[in-house]
Every structure is written in structure tokens, then in C-alpha cells.
Amino acid sequence: MSNPQHDKGEHYLLTPKAEPLLERLIFNNRFIILVLFFLLTLFLGYNASKIQPDASLERLIPLEHPFIQNMLRNREDLQNLGNSVRIAVAVREGDIFTKEYMDTLKEITDEVFYLSGVDRAGLKSIWTPNVRWVEVTEEGFQGGPVIPNGYDGSKSSLEKLRQNILKSGQVGSLVADNFRSTIILAPLTEINPETGEKLQYKEFSPELEKKIREKYELKNPNVKIHIIGFAKKVGDLIAGIQSIAMFAAITIVLTFVFLLIYSRCFKSTLVPIIASIIAVIWQMGILRLLGFGLDPYSVLVPFLVFAIGISHGVQVVNAMAVESAKGFDAMTSARLAFRALYIPGMLALVSDAMGFLTLLFIKIDVIKDLAVAAGVGVAIIIVTNLVLHPIIMSYVGISRSGINHVQNHGEKxxxxxxxxxxxxxxxxxxxxxxxxxxxxxxxxxxxxDLKIGDLDKGAPELRPDSVYNLDNEYIISNYSTSSDVLVVMVETPAEQCTSYKVMDAMDRLQWRMQNTPGVQNTASLVTVSKIVTKALNEGNWKWFELSRNQTIINSSIQRAPSGLINTDCSLTPVIIYLEDHKAETLQRVVAEVQAFADENPSDDFQFKLAAGNAGIESATNEVISKAKDMMLIFVYAVVSVLCFLTFxxxxxxxxxxxxxxxxxxxxxxxxxxxxxxxxxxxxxxxxxxxxxxxxxxxxxxxxxxxxxxxxxxxxxxxxxxxxxxxxxxxxxxxxxxxxxxxxxxxxxxxxxxxxxxxxxxxxxxxxxxxxxxxxxxxxxxxxxxxxxxxxxxxxxxxxxxx
CATH class of the missing domain: 1.20.1640.10 (Multidrug efflux transporter AcrB transmembrane domain)
Structure with missing residues (x-):
């Protein structure tokens, strides 16, 4: 006996005016569409399995910002001020002046030297020949490598090493103030010159852990290793991403449980979850085909794609359950649910996609990647939610328990x-x-009170008690040079970077910055000149000044450390060590540098901001600050226009x-x-x-x-x-x-x-x-x-x- 409501529904469905063309196209070709979905899922699933984590310094910074362009243009001349890691080799008891410690430090230095991605020419340790001591005697300047000639680990050679370290000026930078640790500074190359491949942080960071920390802490129980730097931080983030699989599983299980409680139908619970997982598989596969990887930020997008898929899938389940409770069969219920939801569903999903794509206005590659990943994911959900989901439900339908749940709980x-x-x-x-x-x-x-940028010390992407942040805290506490560095690049015509006029301007900038809250210390070629001039005058502090005599200036900087002057003397950096990289500190310091540059215009030199990790973060903060309001305006404008066009x-x-x-x-x-x-x-x-x-x-x-x-x-x-x-x-x-x-x-x-x-x-x-x-x-x-x-x-x- 036919159900009158069922007959009425069938008659309504067969009315050409009532049936959207899209509905007929989908439900009249259900089997073919399912086969296509199956084949595409296999193909894209294979590609999804090949997707790799992808992170590099360039993708995390605003490459079009003037600060970053200045830094990249002068990258070759800014040794040790770019992407690098600092490895602090500390002793648990005693100090560094023991044969066992120095032997271990030498082995670690050699190990780091051969790590893939390390710029070997710029590697610094008290065991490398580019770290030297200098002193002034009655016979003139004397100096040499910090490690004394004929070093054999004896008490006398260790005492000589102590004296050389004190003369080197490295206490507080490469050697801890308390002589309980030393640092190995390893600059990194983004592109391996031998292979032409990008530096792989997901491999480099574990290599540091295995070959440096684990190996030498086990080999020498009195040694404790601390490692910081951009590459290490990103490596730890990538390692943390592995835990996301656990959270994905938890999310799927919770969703399954709640959806089962909601629908009381196993089929209605399983189908939207399967459809959402297929959407994630398609998204990952398409991203891999487009040449994208998963960085530590966009790796969360699959979560959102799954969530959006479930959000819209529940609407389909709910609509079908209501229609099934009226007596319609699975096919009729699915078509009625599709007819009721395809317009609001498409509007909502297009609004989602357009809202996400507004992130493309932010000129940071990692955010652009996130926008593309989210946009692709939502576009796929339009297909899986409005096509695949209703087709599967038209075959399996709502179970009797699900229909009874709708009918029996109506009054309550x-x-x-x-x-x-x-x-x-x-x-x-x-x-x-x-x-x-x-x-x-x-x-x-x-x-x-909302701030732009980081509000915590260390790496705010990681928890305060993470290994990285504990390592960072150790280095900050034991060394006088901060890990937060802002570099001002002083550009001049060739062979003019050491002229008195340029050096005097740098000296005045350093004085102003040293009296700016948030600045720990400064260093530049001027600092070297002052130290050497004082040394040449029997160490009298009255001579700790920049000489007006160009000959004295030239002689005082002959042995300047590498990185403080380029080969043709057209660039010299002013290095500003900050107490932290909080947004307000960066904003204050950058404003002071820019004010000084504006107050001291000259054809002989230009102050260019900014390199160093603090310079990069400052540029990033500026881009985000300008983009935030524009992005929100675009998001709301796009969503509003789409809603207006629909309603x-x-x-x-x-x-x-x-x-x-x-x-x-x-x-x-x-x-x-x-x-x-x-x-x-x-x-x-x-x-x-x-x-x-x-x-x-x-x-x-x-x-x-x-x-x-x-x-x-x-x-x-x-x-x-x-x-x-x-x-x-x-x-x-x-x-x-x-x-x-x-x-x-x-x-x-x-x-x-x-x-x-x-x-x-x-x-x-x-x-x-x-x-x-x-x-x-x-x-x-x-x-x-x-x-x-x-x-x-x-x-x-x-x-x-x-």
C-alpha cells in the first residue's frame, strides 16, 4: 500500500519545474559519479601520501617588505647575521678549562663542520682559526688563534687558553660570562651549493639532536647541550606536527560519537565522516600536484576542512532524517534534502572560500599557502558535501532507529x-x-590592548617549558649578547665605509640606541676602532673614543672581525642586541633608528633597515599590522556581497x-x-x-x-x-x-x-x-x-x- 505522503513527494519530484537541472544531472547519474569519485580518490590519495613538510625562512617572511629586500640584497656581506644556529656546549660541574671538555668541544665543532647545510667558512668556535686573540705590546700588535700553538690539554696549555680567551673579546659572545659553556655558531645556507637543494629543516633538526645532543651528552655525562636558531625552531615545530595525527584521530572519534548520539543512525554517522575524510584526501592530493607542501601553519587546514565538511554534512543528515520521518524513501529523501540545501550550502561554502582567499592579500608566502590550501579544501567540500554525500545517502538511507529518534523525540x-x-x-x-x-x-x-607580534620571550610558537625555550633561556642567562639581533646596514660608496663622517654617524646612532629602552648593547666597526685605539694608548679609557684622524681610524680597523665590513668597503652593519623581540620593543627600536636616519640625511651614507631575526620580525609585524584591518574589511565585504546577491x-x-x-x-x-x-x-x-x-x-x-x-x-x-x-x-x-x-x-x-x-x-x-x-x-x-x-x-x- 502506498504512502500518500510518499506519492505526493514522488509526484512533486517528477514535476519538471520543481527539479533543478543540477539535481537531475546528479541523481540520474549516481553510479557513474560514484565510480569517478572512487577513481579520483585513489589517484589523489596516492599523491596525498607523497606530500612533504615544507618550511624555509623565505616562506615565513614578507619578501616584498623593504627591510627584507635590503637584507636579501646584502645577504652575502652579512656573515653570521642571517639564518644560523647557536650550540652551547655547557658543563654540569666545574668549568670549561679541562682537557675532557676541550676534547669534546673540538669533536663537536668538527661534527658541526660536516653537517649538511652549514656554511663552513663562517663557522665559529674557539677551536676554529677565525676566532683570534689580539693584544698590544711594546713591540706592537700580537695575536693568533685562541687555541694556543702546541695545545696538549696540560695545565699550562689550558692556562694559556684562558689568557687567550680573555684577550679575544669573546667572553659574553662565544664564551659564557661564568666560563661554564662555549658556543659554536653555525651559519646556514638556504641552498646547498654542492647539490643545489633547499635546506631540509625536517632532516637538519633531528640530525642536530642525534649527532650533537644525544651523542655527546651520552659520551660525556658532564656535558649539557643547548641549541637555538631558526632552523632548530622550525625543526621542533615539524616534529610537533607529528602529534597532530593523534589530535586528528581524537577529533574523528569525538565527532563520530556525538554524531551517533545526534542521529541514532550508524549510516548517517559514518557517511558524513567518510565524505569529510575524502575531502581532506583530495585537498592534500591536489596541493601536492600543485607543488605545495605542508608547513607548520597550513598543516592545521585539513582539520578545518574536516570540520567544515562535518558542519555541512550534518545539515544533509538532518534534512534527510526529517524527510524520511515523513515516509519518503531514501532516494526521495536525498533529493528533497539536496533541493532544500544546495543553494544555502553553495552560498555558505563559496563565502567560506572567498573569505579564506582574502588572505592572499597578505604578502607572506606561508599565509598565502594557507589561503590556497583552505580555498582548495572548501572548493572540494562543495563537491563532496553536495554531490557525494547525498548520492551515498540515496543508496543507504536513514535507518529505522534514526527515523524513530526523529519521530519519538519531537514533543520533548x-x-x-x-x-x-x-x-x-x-x-x-x-x-x-x-x-x-x-x-x-x-x-x-x-x-x-591587542598587540601585533610576539608577546613572549623565546619562541612563542612553542610552549615555555619546551626544550627549545629552555635552551634559549640558558643562553640568554649566560651570555651578554642577546639572541634577538636587529642589524642596521650602513651603505656607502665603495671604499668609503670607514671615513670619519660615516663612522661618526654610526657612533652617534649607537649612543642613541644604547639609551633606548629595550636595547641591551650595540656593536659595529666603531666599537672595534675604539677598543684598538684605547689598546694602542696603554689601555687608557680616555682614548676610548672615535679618532678624527683618518689614519688612526684606518689602522685601528685593520684586524676587524669578518662580518663588520664587506670586501669593497661599501657596507658595514650596526648590530643592536635587544632584550627581547616583543612587538613593543621592536616598534620602539625601529622608530628610533628611522628617526635618526631622517634627522641625519647624507649623500655619503644611508642607514638601511633591517637584518637579523629582530629585523625580520619587525618587518613581519608591519605587514600584519597593515594587512589585518584590510583583510577583515575584504572578508566581510565578500561575505556581505554574496549574501546580498542570494537574498x-x-x-x-x-x-x-x-x-x-x-x-x-x-x-x-x-x-x-x-x-x-x-x-x-x-x-x-x-x-x-x-x-x-x-x-x-x-x-x-x-x-x-x-x-x-x-x-x-x-x-x-x-x-x-x-x-x-x-x-x-x-x-x-x-x-x-x-x-x-x-x-x-x-x-x-x-x-x-x-x-x-x-x-x-x-x-x-x-x-x-x-x-x-x-x-x-x-x-x-x-x-x-x-x-x-x-x-x-x-x-x-x-x-x-x-
Whole structure:
């Protein structure tokens, strides 16, 4: 016996006007499409398995920024001021003046010398010949390598070594102030000159651990190794990425459990998870085919792709369950669900993709890569969610337990939705809007404390108790030269970099910087000249000045260390050691240098910012600071335009966008209170949060509009919206929030920060769409006018057909 509702649904489906062309194309070719999906998944899965971690200094910095262009142009002349690692070889007991320690240090220096990627000509250690001592005697200058000739480890040779170190000026830089450790400074080459291949951080960092730390700490129990540097930090991040697989598994399991509780149908639980995993596989495979790898930041994008896939998949499951509960078969339910969701689903996903692609405006390769990865992922979800998912469900359908769950829990759930429908009530709506206004005001108040850049010492991407940050803290505590270095490049005509006029300007810049808060010390060719001039005058401190006599200047810098002057004397750096690399410190120091350069214009020299790790971070902070507001404007503009083109109503756009804006303001206030700065790792979260959050509002408004066009009063229309779409939105928001909440326990701090921020944004975007959107609708929407307008459109369409 046929079900009348079933027959009615079949008749409705067979009406050509009711069937979108896309629907017929998909469901009339189900088997062929499934075969194509299977073959493509095999092909892209194979390519996904070949994708490699990818990270380099150039990809993490804004290459178009003037600071970076100045640095890259002079890279060859800035020895030891670029990408390098510092290896501190420390003793647990005693000091460095023992035969055992010096033998170990020599072995480690030799080991580092042969590491792939090390610039061997620039390697520095007290065992390398380029580290020398100099003294002035009655017979003139005397000097030589720090390691004395005929060194044999005896007490006398060790005492001679002590004297040479004191004369070398390396105490505080290569030798610890307390003589309990020394540093091996190893400059790195981004491109291996022998093979032409890029430096592979994922291999270089473990090599340091295995061949240096593990080997020599085991070999000499009295030795403790500390290693810092960009390459080591990125290597530790890549190593931490391996833990992401564990969080991925946890997220999938949690999603499975919650979705099973929600649907009470094993098939409805498994299919959206499989479809979302296929989307991730396709994304990874396509990225590999496009030549992309996974850097420490974009590696989190597959999480988001999976989350977005689940978010939209739940809508399909929910719509099918409702239609199946009415008596329709699997095929009919799938087609009805597709018909109801393909327009809002495509709008939401296109909004997501366009929002993510606005990150392309930020001129940092790693953020551009993230934008491409997210855009590709969302484009794939359009196919897997709106094509693959409904086709599979049209075969497997909703189980009887799932249908019974929808039918038997309607009355109990209705009481809850009835209560929540009061958010659109004329009495409650003004209170909700008032609370939202207070939220905006509170968020704006705390938002003013939001900083650009890093707010912590060490490597903020890693946890404070990570091995890297503990190593960094040791080196900072035991050496007088900071690991945070800002380099000002002084450019002159050839053979003019040591003229008195240039040296005097450098001297005045150093004095100004040494009196700037946040600066620990400075060094340059002027420093060398002053030290040598003093030494030539019996060590009298009265002579610790820059001489006006050019002959004296020339003689004082004859033995200047490499890196302080280039071959044709057209470049010399002023090195500024900072107390930290916090955003406010960098901003203050850069402003002082730029002010000095503006106050001292000259045709004989130019002060160019900036090299060193602090220079790179300062440039990055500037780019992010300028891009932040522009990116948000573009994200909201794109989403608003797409919503307007779909709903043809400015009032609808306001209802959807305002809750998102509230979430953005509150999120930035949360960042300020938690001490999370806006930087490469966190800036994309703001765009991603908006892109994903708009989905909730689009689904809610689409369903609400449908109910209003049927002539229902606003509160009743919203009640019907909550019973179907609102139920799915609530579940999705809570499930995704719990899923990303597991990231908080990641060893990578920026992933933990992203987990906190996304947890907040997933929840608040869901709350905003359910609580604030109907309140705004009470003030902005005019249901009677909407119905009249819809009837006019139908009449015009009918007249056109006739």
C-alpha cells in the first residue's frame, strides 16, 4: 500500500519545474559519479601520501617588505647575521678549562663542520682559526688563534687558553660570562651549493639532536647541550606536527560519537565522516600536484576542512532524517534534502572560500599557502558535501532507529525549541540587542590592548617549558649578547665605509640606541676602532673614543672581525642586541633608528633597515599590522556581497553579518586578555572564523525566510526553523568546538592558541546565529512585505511563461 505522503513527494519530484537541472544531472547519474569519485580518490590519495613538510625562512617572511629586500640584497656581506644556529656546549660541574671538555668541544665543532647545510667558512668556535686573540705590546700588535700553538690539554696549555680567551673579546659572545659553556655558531645556507637543494629543516633538526645532543651528552655525562636558531625552531615545530595525527584521530572519534548520539543512525554517522575524510584526501592530493607542501601553519587546514565538511554534512543528515520521518524513501529523501540545501550550502561554502582567499592579500608566502590550501579544501567540500554525500545517502538511507529518534523525540524537543523561539519575541528581542551592544562595547574596550607580534620571550610558537625555550633561556642567562639581533646596514660608496663622517654617524646612532629602552648593547666597526685605539694608548679609557684622524681610524680597523665590513668597503652593519623581540620593543627600536636616519640625511651614507631575526620580525609585524584591518574589511565585504546577491535584501545581510562581527570583536578582546598577539600563526584564524561562522547564519536565515514566505508569524517561523536547521546548527557548533578544544593540549603553542580561538569562535558564531539573528530579524524583517514581494515575483514569472 502506498504512502500518500510518499506519492505526493514522488509526484512533486517528477514535476519538471520543481527539479533543478543540477539535481537531475546528479541523481540520474549516481553510479557513474560514484565510480569517478572512487577513481579520483585513489589517484589523489596516492599523491596525498607523497606530500612533504615544507618550511624555509623565505616562506615565513614578507619578501616584498623593504627591510627584507635590503637584507636579501646584502645577504652575502652579512656573515653570521642571517639564518644560523647557536650550540652551547655547557658543563654540569666545574668549568670549561679541562682537557675532557676541550676534547669534546673540538669533536663537536668538527661534527658541526660536516653537517649538511652549514656554511663552513663562517663557522665559529674557539677551536676554529677565525676566532683570534689580539693584544698590544711594546713591540706592537700580537695575536693568533685562541687555541694556543702546541695545545696538549696540560695545565699550562689550558692556562694559556684562558689568557687567550680573555684577550679575544669573546667572553659574553662565544664564551659564557661564568666560563661554564662555549658556543659554536653555525651559519646556514638556504641552498646547498654542492647539490643545489633547499635546506631540509625536517632532516637538519633531528640530525642536530642525534649527532650533537644525544651523542655527546651520552659520551660525556658532564656535558649539557643547548641549541637555538631558526632552523632548530622550525625543526621542533615539524616534529610537533607529528602529534597532530593523534589530535586528528581524537577529533574523528569525538565527532563520530556525538554524531551517533545526534542521529541514532550508524549510516548517517559514518557517511558524513567518510565524505569529510575524502575531502581532506583530495585537498592534500591536489596541493601536492600543485607543488605545495605542508608547513607548520597550513598543516592545521585539513582539520578545518574536516570540520567544515562535518558542519555541512550534518545539515544533509538532518534534512534527510526529517524527510524520511515523513515516509519518503531514501532516494526521495536525498533529493528533497539536496533541493532544500544546495543553494544555502553553495552560498555558505563559496563565502567560506572567498573569505579564506582574502588572505592572499597578505604578502607572506606561508599565509598565502594557507589561503590556497583552505580555498582548495572548501572548493572540494562543495563537491563532496553536495554531490557525494547525498548520492551515498540515496543508496543507504536513514535507518529505522534514526527515523524513530526523529519521530519519538519531537514533543520533548519542541518544548526546548519553543522556549528558544522567544529570542524573536517582541519583548525579548530588544533585551538581546541591548546585550549585544554591551558586548560590542566591552569587546572594543579590551580590544584596544591587542598587540601585533610576539608577546613572549623565546619562541612563542612553542610552549615555555619546551626544550627549545629552555635552551634559549640558558643562553640568554649566560651570555651578554642577546639572541634577538636587529642589524642596521650602513651603505656607502665603495671604499668609503670607514671615513670619519660615516663612522661618526654610526657612533652617534649607537649612543642613541644604547639609551633606548629595550636595547641591551650595540656593536659595529666603531666599537672595534675604539677598543684598538684605547689598546694602542696603554689601555687608557680616555682614548676610548672615535679618532678624527683618518689614519688612526684606518689602522685601528685593520684586524676587524669578518662580518663588520664587506670586501669593497661599501657596507658595514650596526648590530643592536635587544632584550627581547616583543612587538613593543621592536616598534620602539625601529622608530628610533628611522628617526635618526631622517634627522641625519647624507649623500655619503644611508642607514638601511633591517637584518637579523629582530629585523625580520619587525618587518613581519608591519605587514600584519597593515594587512589585518584590510583583510577583515575584504572578508566581510565578500561575505556581505554574496549574501546580498542570494537574498536580495540588505536587511538579510545585516541579520547574518552582525552576529559575526560581534564574535570577531569579542575574539580580539579574548586575545588581548590572554596575551595572544596577532601574528603569522593567529591572523588567519580571524578570517577562518568569519568564513566558517557565516555558514550558521546562512542556514538559519534561509530556513527562516522559507517559513516567513509561507505566511507564518516571525516567532512561529523561527520555532519551525529551530526544529530543523537550528537543531543541526546547535549540534555542529558544539561538536566542532569540542573537536578543536583538544588542540589546547598540543605541544605546539600556536596550535593550542588556535584551538582556544576557534573553540570560542565556533561556539559564539553558533550562539550569535541562534540568539542574535532572530532578535535582529524582529526589528529588520517585514514578513508581510516579503510575502507580497514573493507573490509579485511568482506572478511576473507566470506571466512571462504564458
Amino acid at each position: 524537543a519542541d518544548r526546548k525549541w519553543k522556549l528558544m523561539s522567544y529570542f524573536s519575541h517582541p519583548t525579548i528581542a530588544p533585551i538581546s540587542v541591548l546585550i549585544a551592544l554591551m558586548g560590542f562595547a566591552l569587546g572594543a574596550y579590551y580590544q584596544k 536580495r535584501s540588505l536587511r538579510a545581510v545585516i541579520c547574518i553579518i552582525v552576529p559575526l562581527m560581534l564574535t570577531s570583536v569579542l575574539c580580539e578582546a579574548l586575545m588581548a586578555k590572554m596575551g595572544i598577539g596577532i601574528k603569522v600563526a593567529t591572523l588567519p584564524v580571524i578570517a577562518l572564523g568569519v568564513g566558517i561562522g557565516v555558514d550558521y547564519g546562512i542556514y538559519i536565515y534561509t530556513r527562516l525566510e522559507q517559513m516567513l514566505l509561507q505566511g507564518k508569524p516571525l516567532q512561529e517561523a523561527y520555532f519551525e526553523t529551530l526544529r530543523t536547521t537550528g537543531k543541526a546548527v546547535s549540534f555542529t557548533g558544539i561538536t566542532l568546538a569540542i573537536g578543536v578544544c583538544t588542540w589546547i593540549f598540543s605541544p605546539i603553542k600556536f596550535q593550542a592558541d588556535m584551538g582556544i580561538l576557534l573553540f570560542f569562535m565556533f561556539l559564539w558564531n553558533m550562539v550569535g546565529s541562534i540568539w542574535l539573528l532572530p532578535a535582529l530579524a524582529r526589528f529588520l524583517l517585514r514578513p508581510d512585505k516579503m510575502v507580497a514581494k514573493a507573490k509579485q515575483a511568482e506572478a511576473a514569472a507566470a506571466a512571462a511563461l504564458n
